[in-house]
Amino acid sequence: MSTPSSSRSGADRCPGLLTPFVSADGAMVRLRIPGGRTNASTVAAVSSLAKDLGDPDITLTSRGSLQLRGLPQPLPRELITAIGDLDLVPSGAHDKARNIVADPAPGLDDLVAELDAGLLADPGLAGLPGRFLLAVAEPDGPVLAQPWDIAIVDERRPEARGTGPHDPRGRLEGRGTARVLVDGHSVVVDRADAPRAALDVARRFLAVRPDERTWNVRDLPASEDADGATAAQGASRADLLPGGTPFAVAPGEPPAPGPVGDDLVALVPLGLLTPAMALSLDEVGGVLRRPSSPGGPVSRLRPEGPSHLDHRVVVTPWRSIVLPGGAEYADDLAAAGLVTTPDSPWSVLTACAGAPSCNRTTTPTRRIAQEAAPFVDVDGPPVHVIGCDRACGHPAREHAISLNPSCAADVVAAQRS
Numbered sequence: 021m022s023t024p025s026s027s028r029s030g031a032d033r034c035p036g037l038l039t040p041f042v043s044a045d046g047a048m049v050r051l052r053i054p055g056g057r058t059n060a061s062t063v064a065a066v067s068s069l070a071k072d073l074g075d076p077d078i079t080l081t082s083r084g085s086l087q088l089r090g091l092p093q094p095l096p097r098e099l100i101t102a103i104g105d106l107d108l109v110p111s112g113a114h115d116k117a118r119n120i121v122a123d124p125a126p127g128l129d130d131l132v133a134e135l136d137a138g139l140l141a142d143p144g145l146a147g148l149p150g151r152f153l154l155a156v157a158e159p160d161g162p163v164l165a166q167p168w169d170i171a172i173v174d175e176r177r178p179e180a181r182g183t184g185p186h187d188p189r190g191r192l193e194g195r196g197t198a199r200v201l202v203d204g205h206s207v208v209v210d211r212a213d214a215p216r217a218a219l220d221v222a223r224r225f226l227a228v229r230p231d232e233r234t235w236n237v238r239d240l241p242a243s244e245d246a247d248g249a250t251a252a253q254g255a256s257r258a259d260l261l262p263g264g265t266p267f268a269v270a271p272g273e274p275p276a277p278g279p280v281g282d283d284l285v286a287l288v289p290l291g292l293l294t295p296a297m298a299l300s301l302d303e304v305g306g307v308l309r310r311p312s313s314p315g316g317p318v319s320r321l322r323p324e325g326p327s328h329l330d331h332r333v334v335v336t337p338w339r340s341i342v343l344p345g346g347a348e349y350a351d352d353l354a355a356a357g358l359v360t361t362p363d364s365p366w367s368v369l370t371a372c373a374g375a376p377s378c379n380r381t382t383t384p385t386r387r388i389a390q391e392a393a394p395f396v397d398v399d400g401p402p403v404h405v406i407g408c409d410r411a412c413g414h415p416a417r418e419h420a421i422s423l424n425p426s427c428a429a430d431v432v433a434a435q436r437s
């Protein structure tokens with residue numbers, strides 16, 4: 021991960037580091053968090069900024085990043101300074117290129133950090149399109165279902181990777197091999213070389229893409245067409261990975277909300293992290309961080325308030341937050357609105373931003389999804405509510421679509437169809 025580069029304020033270090041999008045309900049800023057690796061106090065600090073300056077709810081995206089919405093335009097200097105001081109935008113030039121999704125296992129932390137550091141170290145890689153996606157995964161990792169362009173798969177045995185998000189063994193054994201994947205092909209490299217090999221592929225992509233609207237590897241010609249003929253002219257996807265041999269991925273299911281050993285997967289309904297949820301995460305993180313803490317319900321310690329000590333959390337591409345060691349605090353986090361059991365409608369119900377946030381629709385997708393939540397089948401297929409065929413934020417796994425529903429019943433019917 022990045023480290024602060026000087027004692028100057030965020031705004032002085034990186035003037036213009038935040039590029040807002042302007043939507044119907046104000047400016048929107050996307051904060052990229054490579055691999056979703058951050059800490060509870062940073063999430064709480066971002067939430068506090070959102071509450072003070074714009075829409076109080078932070079949006080978790082399908083890339084594991086955070087969005088602040090409803091902000092004034094131009095952006096307040098206070099916001100730019102605070103985001104810079106949190107070191108969330110260590111290089112303004114590279115910001116749009118820092119799209120790294122990863123499975124939450126701690127044994128992948130070093131690969132994520134080295135991939136991000138290598139990307140930031142190369143000025144040329146700042147030219148990667150904002151839609152270009154890098155993934156770091158376990159062999160059967162659910163993140164492999166995301167629409168990645170280049171993936172690194174850690175091939176060490178499970179004990180060496182760490183068996184859960186909180187298992188420290190994953191950080192102890194760095195040696196082994198990893199697989200670099202591009203378009204159904206892979207090469208095996210020393211694990212330590214995998215970030216460099218992946219970024220070499222990214223450089224080749226930039227070198228061969230015919231124009232700036234070629235955003236992804238899948239936009240390049242396939243190596244062979246359906247009849248087995250080789251690509252007629254220009255570079256093909258296979259040229260990006262010399263020596264690559266066919267390799268099929270088998271993504272697992274995203275982690276369900278609830279305890280996983282000592283850890284907790286907390287789902288954020290509709291991806292909207294409220295100030296109460298962020299505060300609760302920070303309080304629990306603060307309790308877990310205290311080495312001498314006797315444990316016990318967080319409410320017993322609440323009079324002390326949040327500790328503001330860093331406690332690692334992982335923001336996932338599945339609108340959840342993994343809190344290492346958080347299993348015993350599931351009830352406290354549920355009281356704040358997070359989903360901590362698998363039998364919730366929010367495990368199968370998602371929605372795009374919709375109206376009034378998006379001016380491409382008049383359908384209030386999130387409100388209708390909230391009305392539909394008591395009636396959807398929690399054991400049924402996922403259903404995604406959208407206001408137009410862009411289908412923003414759709415789940416990577418197979419799902420039903422509810423396009424422009426007029427009421428909750430339309431969503432329920434779409435799930436059953």
Ligand code: SF4
Pocket residue numbers: 372373374375378379380381406407408409410411412
């Ligand atoms: S799917 Fe359409 S309506 Fe929904 S947020 Fe995306 S562009 Fe807007």
